[in-house]
Amino acid sequence: MRKVDPAKHRARRQYILHAAAQLFAAKGFERTTTAEICKAAGMSSGNLFHYFPNKRAIFHAIFEEDGADSGESKAERLARAQASDDPWAALLEVVELLTADAMNPVAPPLVMEAVVQAHRDPELDALLGRDNAQEHTAVATLLAKAAAAGQIDPALDPHDAATWVLALIASLYTSAATDPAFRPAAQLPVLRLILQRFLKAPPLDVHPPRA
């Protein structure tokens, strides 16, 4: 008899996913052929489909891993942040957590492709939707707590504000994917500035002096 070594199996899958992710990021899902994935992974088509049932499953698998290895998972970190007693500081940590991937050059185009694909792929849509809902509730509860603690403008609707906080974070990815001159790392301080001014704005007169 021979038994499958799960570690070896997973490692091989990861290797394929790594190769496929580059291609999907560069060329998109439909225009990346399974033959190209085979070549990039250095294997035959027979072997590729030994590890994944079909092309779409390869794409899904890229987004299924939550960083289960390498310490805390994203979900865990989000949950822990929500329990913090300094909501504003926790919010900044969440922002850092969610913006970290933007520095990886393949992530922005890959994320955009996923969003577009999710339109006609209910399974992927559910997958991304779950992630997004998690992030949204985390940010929204933090905003509510921060408002209660007097750390941010209490007039803001936590739900809407959370939507825009996440939208701003998403802009980091879309801008990076769209504009080659856009350097996410360099723009992070601007993002934080916008968030601070948006959320912490005191209830002052909004009209500055005219010239």
Added chain:
Amino acid sequence: MRKVDPAKHRARRQYILHAAAQLFAAKGFERTTTAEICKAAGMSSGNLFHYFPNKRAIFHAIFEEDGADSGESKAERLARAQASDDPWAALLEVVELLTADAMNPVAPPLVMEAVVQAHRDPELDALLGRDNAQEHTAVATLLAKAAAAGQIDPALDPHDAATWVLALIASLYTSAATDPAFRPAAQLPVLRLILQRFLKAPPLDVHPPRA
């Protein structure tokens, strides 16, 4: 002899583009077949390719029209805004101009698809890049003028700030395309609020009172 009537020809092209745009928005470029476009436009494939050399040209043509009819073109309105002597008001008008399309349900997914396609389509990339550069310079010059007029925070770099203003506007499209609960029209005031607080922030202490 028979001569081609340019008006008829253009109208027929527009009709095809309208039908194709719906499909491209709903299913994306690659997953929309020319046969589907034919059916939606009520014509044969032979006739479809009488009006467009290939499928990609159809997609391009959707974004090539600047609203040349129906009054002022977008480029003209942008240019006129830049010359305004009330930069802040002009900026708000530009925001309105650039956000108007977001209310059209097909525009957000279509724009996203175009951005993704532009990655591997240099021609489309150049087309969208031109548009974006126009918008960017318009916003950047307005920001510079507004700063000089004391209407906004003069410490902001006009280039970076313009990038983020456009990113926020783009968020309206991406959010609308991603989140079915997101209603662009309802979120426009929030967008304006963020812009106002971001740009007009007075040089005050950023830390509100702690609880």
Added chain:
DNA sequence: TAATAAACCGAGTACGCGGTCTATTATTGC
């Protein structure tokens, strides 16, 4: 009204693609 070309049709085609099948080799347990 005849000539001419645009507008239109739809069967046909070539080809690239995702996925399968059979065969061979490596690796494990007994």
Added chain:
DNA sequence: GCAATAATAGACCGCGTACTCGGTTTATTA
């Protein structure tokens, strides 16, 4: 070392697709 099975290979296939081509109809104009 002998099953038994995982891992790998690569030729193969059927389908869907963008696009073509020969032909017919419709409109314009001289």
